[in-house]
Amino acid sequence: MTKEQIKKGIQKEIESDVFIDDENSFRMGASYILDTYYTPLAESHSELVEALEKIIQMNKQHADDQYGDSSKADSWACVVVARTALSNAKKITNEQP
Numbered sequence: 001m002t003k004e005q006i007k008k009g010i011q012k013e014i015e016s017d018v019f020i021d022d023e024n025s026f027r028m029g030a031s032y033i034l035d036t037y038y039t040p041l042a043e044s045h046s047e048l049v050e051a052l053e054k055i056i057q058m059n060k061q062h063a064d065d066q067y068g069d070s071s072k073a074d075s076w077a078c079v080v081v082a083r084t085a086l087s088n089a090k091k092i093t094n095e096q097p
Helices: 003-015 023-067 070-075 077-095
Strands: none
């Protein structure tokens, strides 16, 4: 699900009567949005973080097998990109309510 699809879905829910009726309906609508959009994204986030960690681990093992030094993988592009993505993922996780 793209960011744009999420925005459109949330906008659609905001414009619906669910949010306008009363405070209880607003809470139900907000809960719906969290269940529909946030939960699947959080689950995907965890899977992607695990995949990035595995990429780093596999490359370090390859460097150890090939060169006898796992630290050589630290300069490989795929490891650098994976570490940057992990760092960004941790920032996003820390910003969540």
